[in-house]
Amino acid sequence: xxxxxxxxxxxxxxxxxxxxxxxxxxxxxxxxxxxxxxxxxxxxxxxxxxxxxxxxxxxxxxxxxxxxxxxxxxxxxxxxxxxxxxxxxxxxxxxxxxxxxxxxxxxxxxxxxxxxxxxxxxxxxxxxxxxxxxxxxxxxxxxxxxxxxxxxxxxxxxxxxxxxxxxxxxxxxxxxxxxxxxxxxxxxxxxx
Amino acid sequence: xxxxxxxxxxxxxxxxxxxxxxxxxxxxxxxxxxxxxxxxxxxxxxxxxxxxxxxxxxxxxxxxxxxxxxxxxxxxxxxxxxxxxxxxxxxxxxxxxxxxxxxxxxxxxxxxxxxxxxxxxxxxxxxxxxxxxxxxxxxxxxxxxxxxxxxxxxxxxxxxxxxxxxxxxxxxxxxxxxxxxxxxxxxxxxxxxxxxxxxxxxxxxxxxxxxxxxxxxxxxxxxxxxxxxxxxxxxxxxxxxxxxxxxxxxxxxxxxxxxxxxxxxxxxxxxxxxxxxxxxxxxxxxxxxxxxxxxxxxxxxxxxxxxxxxxxxxxxxxxxxxxxxxxxxxxxxxxxxxxxxxxxxxxxxxxxxxxxxxxxxxxxxxxxxxxxxxxxxxxxxxxxxxxxxxxxxxxxxxxxxxxxxxxxxxxxxxxxxxx
Amino acid sequence: xxxxxxxxxxxxxxxxxxxxxxxxxxxxxxxxxxxxxxxxxxxxxxxxxxxxxxxxxxxxxxxxxxxxxxxxxxxxxxxxxxxxxxxxxxxxxxxxxxxxxxxxxxxxxxxxxxxxxxxxxxxxxxxxxxxxxxxxxxxxxxxxxxxxxxxxxxxxxxxxxxxxxxxxxxxxxxxxxxxx
Numbered sequence: 001x002x003x004x005x006x007x008x009x010x011x012x013x014x015x016x017x018x019x020x021x022x023x024x025x026x027x028x029x030x031x032x033x034x035x036x037x038x039x040x041x042x043x044x045x046x047x048x049x050x051x052x053x054x055x056x057x058x059x060x061x062x063x064x065x066x067x068x069x070x071x072x073x074x075x076x077x078x079x080x081x082x083x084x085x086x087x088x089x090x091x092x093x094x095x096x097x098x099x100x101x102x103x104x105x106x107x108x109x110x111x112x113x114x115x116x117x118x119x120x121x122x123x124x125x126x127x128x129x130x131x132x133x134x135x136x137x138x139x140x141x142x143x144x145x146x147x148x149x150x151x152x153x154x155x156x157x158x159x160x161x162x163x164x165x166x167x168x169x170x171x172x173x174x175x176x177x178x179x180x181x182x183x184x185x186x187x188x189x190x191x192x
Numbered sequence: 193x194x195x196x197x198x199x200x201x202x203x204x205x206x207x208x209x210x211x212x213x214x215x216x217x218x219x220x221x222x223x224x225x226x227x228x229x230x231x232x233x234x235x236x237x238x239x240x241x242x243x244x245x246x247x248x249x250x251x252x253x254x255x256x257x258x259x260x261x262x263x264x265x266x267x268x269x270x271x272x273x274x275x276x277x278x279x280x281x282x283x284x285x286x287x288x289x290x291x292x293x294x295x296x297x298x299x300x301x302x303x304x305x306x307x308x309x310x311x312x313x314x315x316x317x318x319x320x321x322x323x324x325x326x327x328x329x330x331x332x333x334x335x336x337x338x339x340x341x342x343x344x345x346x347x348x349x350x351x352x353x354x355x356x357x358x359x360x361x362x363x364x365x366x367x368x369x370x371x372x373x374x375x376x377x378x379x380x381x382x383x384x385x386x387x388x389x390x391x392x393x394x395x396x397x398x399x400x401x402x403x404x405x406x407x408x409x410x411x412x413x414x415x416x417x418x419x420x421x422x423x424x425x426x427x428x429x430x431x432x433x434x435x436x437x438x439x440x441x442x443x444x445x446x447x448x449x450x451x452x453x454x455x456x457x458x459x460x461x462x463x464x465x466x467x468x469x470x471x472x473x474x475x476x477x478x479x480x481x482x483x484x485x486x487x488x489x490x491x492x493x494x495x496x497x498x499x500x501x502x503x504x505x506x507x508x509x510x511x512x513x514x515x516x517x518x519x520x521x522x523x524x525x526x527x528x529x530x531x532x533x534x535x536x537x538x539x540x541x542x543x544x545x546x547x548x549x550x551x552x553x554x555x556x557x558x559x560x561x562x563x564x565x566x567x568x569x570x571x572x573x574x575x576x577x578x579x580x581x582x583x584x585x586x587x588x589x590x591x592x593x594x595x596x597x598x599x600x601x602x603x604x605x606x607x608x609x610x611x
Numbered sequence: 612x613x614x615x616x617x618x619x620x621x622x623x624x625x626x627x628x629x630x631x632x633x634x635x636x637x638x639x640x641x642x643x644x645x646x647x648x649x650x651x652x653x654x655x656x657x658x659x660x661x662x663x664x665x666x667x668x669x670x671x672x673x674x675x676x677x678x679x680x681x682x683x684x685x686x687x688x689x690x691x692x693x694x695x696x697x698x699x700x701x702x703x704x705x706x707x708x709x710x711x712x713x714x715x716x717x718x719x720x721x722x723x724x725x726x727x728x729x730x731x732x733x734x735x736x737x738x739x740x741x742x743x744x745x746x747x748x749x750x751x752x753x754x755x756x757x758x759x760x761x762x763x764x765x766x767x768x769x770x771x772x773x774x775x776x777x778x779x780x781x782x783x784x785x786x787x788x789x790x791x
Contacts, residue, residue, distance in 0.1 A: 067541035068563030122435030287654035
């Protein structure tokens with residue numbers, strides 16, 4: 001639907017792009033991590049683009065990515081060298097009525113991404129949420145600390161290797177023992 | 193007057209010498225900033241937000257808003273549940289307008305399966321009817337609770353009475369007063385009950401009367417206007433850059449309504465207006481919500497006239513449960529029913545972002561599917577979370593008592609904010 | 612101190628069911644003048660509003676006014692999901708209330724955690740505070756809530772709320788220690 005956005009992006013910032021695609025009517029542009037802030041500022045300020053309304057930022061953890069019916073080459077594994085995390089930024093233009101999703105591939109060993117909180121203030125809290133849940137450090141974020149979980153929480157809960165029921169209680173009744181959590185006997189990483 | 197006369201007059205009035213002659217104690221008693229904690233259990237915090245205020249007297253200098261006290265892990269739970277089992281979790285996101293969340297999730301999964309064009313017309317009309325009823329309960333609760341927090345207890349009780357009628361009707365439709373889980377992927381779970389349109393028409397007429405009463409009480413009420421007008425104003429540019437949507441953005445002059453700009457379902461076939469405000473303060477937000485209530489009533493009346501007959505679920509074996517008669521009598525249907533319930537709807541691998549106009553604005557679901565019956569990732573773009581992030585800027589410079597109307601009119605719903 | 616108090620229902624009936632007139636009168640007063648502290652967190656709050664509203668009126672049972680300060684209330688209604696982050700706040704609010712105090716766990720999330728069994732949800736508010744009456748339901752119908760309030764009132768009248776039993780147990784321990 002916003003194919004012209006992708007074309008303009010390819011024309012102006014071709015080297016910063018890794019891939020463009022369109023899924024179910026959504027336009028997606030994969031941006032290289034180091035060029036993200038330049039591309040984002042251009043998208044916000046260029047009169048033909050004018051992406052003035054940020055929508056969301058989140059992260060996808062591909063640790064358990066084994067799509068049914070797809071060949072094994074598309075599955076994610078440690079050895080394949082593909083990055084484990086994908087940050088997705090969704091943008092909207094109020095004046096031109098087009099939408100765009102920017103995706104950035106982030107490897108596990110170097111889980112950081114430039115912050116867009118200075119470009120659009122809405123991403124301030126949302127990047128904090130992504131940091132809290134997935135552990136992605138956003139560089140030059142003004143206030144990067146946990147937002148949903150408490151400071152004493154250890155770990156990043158929405159990663160696929162964090163068990164769903166592993167609680168870290170802050171307080172319990174005096175007459176109740178703080179029991180060690182049993183995470184069940186299901187194989188980690190969801191069920192098939 | 194001679195200079196000496198002025199100084200002697202000042203001394204007479206103030207009773208002391210000029211500022212340079214103040215004693216050490218008086219200069220050292222400089223005003224200090226005080227830290228006050230509001231929440232997390234506070235009646236005006238709608239449950240679960242903690243604001244650590246730094247105040248200079250009564251004026252707020254800085255507010256550290258801390259959400260997360262109702263984080264119920266919608267995303268993690270969705271990864272372990274089938275697509276249909278996620279519907280109860282979506283109910284509890286924006287729990288004052290649950291049907292809209294249900295519809296949003298159903299539309300996201302249908303977008304992934306390319307089913308959007310094949311949903312039966314009757315199912316679409318039913319979805320819009322219950323969504324608009326849920327939008328009405330949302331606005332009634334928001335305005336009622338905000339009015340109560342300002343002291344207008346009568347308005348709260350009148351709107352609660354109106355909300356009870358809507359809850360009764362929604363209970364007849366879905367079986368539950370509040371957390372319906374009524375919508376399904378491909379349609380809705382069951383048809384409307386008999387005599388529904390007569391009852392809804394009667395209820396709407398009664399609600400119009402209640403609204404007239406409450407508007408008489410509040411719109412030109414000196415206390416209400418003093419406490420709401422000019423408080424928490426936001427400019428149009430600020431609203432857009434902060435990601436604000438819904439009644440809050442519309443009160444600032446941002447003309448954005450998903451139902452008009454990216455129309456979905458049968459909204460192109462009904463006529464309605466979108467109220468847009470000017471100043472962006474709390475009073476404008478209140479007026480926008482009152483006007484949206486009237487527009488929802490208008491939409492409902494049109495839908496009741498235009499709703500066609502027909503099936504309520506798409507006729508696709510990948511998505512719809514077989515009819516009960518077949519389930520109990522043929523083994524193929526029983527197996528199909530079993531696979532649907534246990535394995536879930538198989539959604540082909542891919543990702544999609546689909547959004548609806550919730551009670552608070554653009555409520556979006558970003559779903560990543562991997563071909564199995566359980567979502568790989570289900571992210572909720574919750575408008576309340578984004579609006580709460582603007583609260584810090586809105587309360588700066590106001591008094592502590594102004595936090596209450598600002599917070600009330602943001603309509604931060606804990607379940608949606610903290611997911 | 613080494614004083615062991617174990618109770619069975621028989622002992623209950625023997626020792627504590629015999630209530631003096633004064634105790635029966637004070638319990639009657641307590642049960643019909645419950646000042647609730649609605650510790651509202653989530654969706655059940657909507658049903659709490661309905662219960663306190665004009666149709667299902669909680670005021671006719673004497674529990675008219677919510678007192679939004681724990682110092683001034685004696686019924687803590689934990690309405691909605693309690694998360695681990697909220698735990699210290701809940702415990703603090705409960706500790707600030709003066710005896711005799713009663714707790715109603717409103718909704719299945721406050722009772723057992725409901726269908727939220729995950730890293731952030733406390734499996735029931737009774738992990739931090741003792742609960743007198745549990746109300747299942749997601750959210751419970753207002754009639755269920757009224758039933759629970761009546762149940763709590765019966766417990767208060769018979770002197771069996773957790774807080775009343777604690778007071779009696781402490782008095783019993785003090786008596787036994789004084790006898791020695």
